[in-house]
Amino acid sequence: MQQFIKKEILRSALCIMAGLFLTGFVVFAGDGGGAKRRPAKTTDAASQLKLPSGFSAVAVAEHFGRARHIAVAPNGVIFVKLSRLKDGKGIWRLVDTNGDGKADDSTGFGSYTGTGIAISNGYLYASSDEDVYRYKLDDKFNVVNPNEPEKIISGLLNRHEHESKSIALDGKGNIYVNIGAYSNACQMKDRTKGSPGMKPCPILDSAGGIWMFKDDKADQTYGDGTRYATGLRNVVGLDWNTATNSLFVMQHGRDQLHDLFPDMWDTKQSAELPAECMYELHKGSNCGWPYIFYDQIQHKKILAPEFGGDGKKTAGEDAQDPVAAYPGHMAPNGLLFYTGNQFPEKYKNGAFIAFHGSWNRAPEPQKGYFVVFQPFKNGKPSGEWEVFADNFSGGPEKAASGRVDYRPCGLAQGPDGSLYVTDDTKGAIWKISYRK
Amino acid sequence: MQKNIYLALTGGLLALATVLMSQTKKPAATPGGSGGAKASITRGKQVYLEQCLACHQVDALGVQGMNPPLVKTKFVLGDKKALIKIVLNGMQGVQVEGEDYHGVMAPHPDLTDQQIADVLTYVRNSFGNKATAVTVGEVKAVRATNTPPAN
Numbered sequence: 001m002q003q004f005i006k007k008e009i010l011r012s013a014l015c016i017m018a019g020l021f022l023t024g025f026v027v028f029a030g031d032g033g034g035a036k037r038r039p040a041k042t043t044d045a046a047s048q049l050k051l052p053s054g055f056s057a058v059a060v061a062e063h064f065g066r067a068r069h070i071a072v073a074p075n076g077v078i079f080v081k082l083s084r085l086k087d088g089k090g091i092w093r094l095v096d097t098n099g100d101g102k103a104d105d106s107t108g109f110g111s112y113t114g115t116g117i118a119i120s121n122g123y124l125y126a127s128s129d130e131d132v133y134r135y136k137l138d139d140k141f142n143v144v145n146p147n148e149p150e151k152i153i154s155g156l157l158n159r160h161e162h163e164s165k166s167i168a169l170d171g172k173g174n175i176y177v178n179i180g181a182y183s184n185a186c187q188m189k190d191r192t193k194g195s196p197g198m199k200p201c202p203i204l205d206s207a208g209g210i211w212m213f214k215d216d217k218a219d220q221t222y223g224d225g226t227r228y229a230t231g232l233r234n235v236v237g238l239d240w241n242t243a244t245n246s247l248f249v250m251q252h253g254r255d256q257l258h259d260l261f262p263d264m265w266d267t268k269q270s271a272e273l274p275a276e277c278m279y280e281l282h283k284g285s286n287c288g289w290p291y292i293f294y295d296q297i298q299h300k301k302i303l304a305p306e307f308g309g310d311g312k313k314t315a316g317e318d319a320q321d322p323v324a325a326y327p328g329h330m331a332p333n334g335l336l337f338y339t340g341n342q343f344p345e346k347y348k349n350g351a352f353i354a355f356h357g358s359w360n361r362a363p364e365p366q367k368g369y370f371v372v373f374q375p376f377k378n379g380k381p382s383g384e385w386e387v388f389a390d391n392f393s394g395g396p397e398k399a400a401s402g403r404v405d406y407r408p409c410g411l412a413q414g415p416d417g418s419l420y421v422t423d424d425t426k427g428a429i430w431k432i433s434y435r436k
Numbered sequence: 437m438q439k440n441i442y443l444a445l446t447g448g449l450l451a452l453a454t455v456l457m458s459q460t461k462k463p464a465a466t467p468g469g470s471g472g473a474k475a476s477i478t479r480g481k482q483v484y485l486e487q488c489l490a491c492h493q494v495d496a497l498g499v500q501g502m503n504p505p506l507v508k509t510k511f512v513l514g515d516k517k518a519l520i521k522i523v524l525n526g527m528q529g530v531q532v533e534g535e536d537y538h539g540v541m542a543p544h545p546d547l548t549d550q551q552i553a554d555v556l557t558y559v560r561n562s563f564g565n566k567a568t569a570v571t572v573g574e575v576k577a578v579r580a581t582n583t584p585p586a587n
Contacts (some may be wrong), residue, residue: 055443160528160538161538161539161540163538164479184540189543190540191541192526192542192543193542193546256490258490258529318515359493359499359502360490362489362490362494363485363489363490363494401494401495402493402499403495403497423525425500
C-alpha cells in the first residue's frame with residue numbers, strides 16, 4: 001500500500017519535473033479535460049499532420065478556440081462557427097489576402113455559440129444549439145448585415161446532451177438540421193445501471209433525428225418542419241451528396257455497453273462496439289435508435305440490452321442498415337463528399353470523415369483523432385476506409401490517453417479543390433492540398 | 437503478569453504503527469471500517485476502476501465538455517458532505533475552473549457506505565490530490581438525511 005502511495009508521489013513528482021523540463025522546448029500536451037496547463041509555445045500545426053504522399057498542409061489559422069464546422073465560399077473566403085465566443089463573436093470570416101494559404105484578415109460577428117455553418121444560394125447559414133440563422137451575402141461573400149440575421153428556425157430542443165445542431169442544405173430550398181437525442185439509450189434514467197428502456201421512446205417526437213425545414217422561410221419551428229429521418233441518436237457530421245442527390249449522415253453510436261451491462265460485454269468489446277455508422281437518408285428513414293445498435297463485427301442489428309437484448313438477439317427489421325460502419329466511439333464530427341478536381345481521381349465523390357476521437361473506450365486505449373477517406377463507387381461506399389490525415393493527437397501515447405494536441409471536427413472543400421479541416425480544442429484550421 | 441506484558445507489547449506495536457502511518461502524512465484522518473486509510477485507498481481504487489473510470493478517465497482529468505475532472509477541484513477537495521451527495525444523487529451540468537461539463541452522472545445509491553468512503557478517500561488522495569479521508573460515518577450521516585433525486 002505504502003508502495004502504492006509512494007508510486008503516486010513519485011509519478012506526480014516525475015510529471016512535474018518532466019513538465020518543467022518540456023515546457024521550455026515544446027508545447028505541453030493539448031487541451032485536456034480540465035487540469036490547467038500553460039502552453040509555452042505554439043505547436044506548428046501545419047507540420048504536425050501526417051498525410052499521404054503528394055499532400056501537404058498549411059495552417060490557415062491556429063487559435064480560433066472551439067472551431068466547429070466550416071464553410072468555404074467559391075472565392076475562397078472562409079466562415080467558421082465557434083462553440084465558444086472569441087472576442088465576443090461566434091462566427092469568423094477569414095480571408096487569405098496574399099495567397100500564402102494563411103488567413104491574414106479576420107472579422108467576427110454573431111454573438112452566439114454553436115456548430116453548424118453552410119453557404120447556399122447567396123446566403124450564409126449558421127446555427128446555435130437552439131436556432132438557425134441566415135445572412136445575406138454579397139457577390140464578394142461579404143456579410144451584408146452581420147448584426148441582423150434572419151432567424152429561420154427557432155426553439156429546437158437543447159437539453160445539454162447531443163445539443164449541437166448541424167446543418168446541411170440541398171440547394172433546392174431545404175435545410176436539414178440534426179436534433180440529437182438528449183439521452184444515451186432512452187432509459188427511464190439516462191445512463192443509469194438497471195434503468196429500463198422506454199418503449200416507445202418519447203424522445204423521438206422532438207429529437208433523435210434529422211428535421212427538414214425551408215431554407216428561406218422566417219420563424220419556423222417544429223410545427224413548420226418535417227421529421228425527415230428518425231432513430232438517429234446523434235449526428236454531428238452530415239453532407240448533401242450531389243452525386244446521389246441524397247443526405248448522408250454519420251451517427252454517434254451509443255456509449256457504455258460494459259458500464260451498464262458488464263455481464264454481456266467486457267471492456268474490450270465495449271470499446272469497439274457499437275459501430276459509428278454512415279447512413280444514406282431518405283424522407284421517412286428510420287435508423288433504429290434506441291431499440292437496436294449496429295454490431296460491425298457480427299454485421300448485424302442487435303437488440304439493445306435496455307430493450308431485452310442479450311448481445312446476440314437481432315432486431316430492427318424496420319430499421320435500415322448503415323451503408324458503412326466504423327469502430328466504436330471515434331465520434332465522427334465532420335462529413336464531406338469530395339467533388340473537386342485537385343486530388344487524385346480515387347478521391348472524387350468519395351467521403352472524408354473527421355473522427356473527433358473517443359472517450360468511451362477507457363480503460364482501453366482511446367481512438368480516432370484523424371480524418372478518414374471512404375472510397376465510393378456508384379453512390380455507395382466501396383472498398384476499405386483508410387486514414388487520410390493522421391497525428392492530430394501528437395502521437396500514439398497521447399491518442400491512447402485522449403490527452404491530445406488537436407481534435408478534427410469540421411470539413412470543407414475550397415474552390416481549388418483543397419480540403420479544409422478544423423480543430424475544436426485550440427482552433428487550428430488546416431488547408432490540405434495536393435501536388436503531383 | 438504475562439497478560440500485562442502482552443498488553444504492553446500490543447500497545448507498543450500500535451503506537452509504532454501509528455507513528456509509521458502518520459509519517460506518510462496522508463490521508464490525515466482515519467476512515468471508519470477496517471484497515472485504516474491506506475486499506476481504504478486500496479479498496480477505493482477498485483471501486484474507481486469499476487464505477488468512475490469510464491467517464492472520469494484513467495488520469496481522472498475527465499472529458500472536455502462532458503465529464504468533469506476530479507483533479508484539484510473544490511468539488512473533490514472541498515466540502516465532503518457535498519461530495520458524498522454527488523455520488524449518492526448523481527449530477528448533470530457543472531462548471532469547473534470556468535469550463536462547462538454537461539455529461540450525465542447517474543446516482544450511485546447502491547454503493548455501500550464503505551465503498552463510497554473508500555472511493556472518495558482514494559480520489560481525494562490520488563492524481564495529485566491530497567485531502568482528508570472520507571469516513572463510513574460521514575457517508576452514513578449524509579445518507580440518513582439525503583433526499584434522493586425524483587424518479
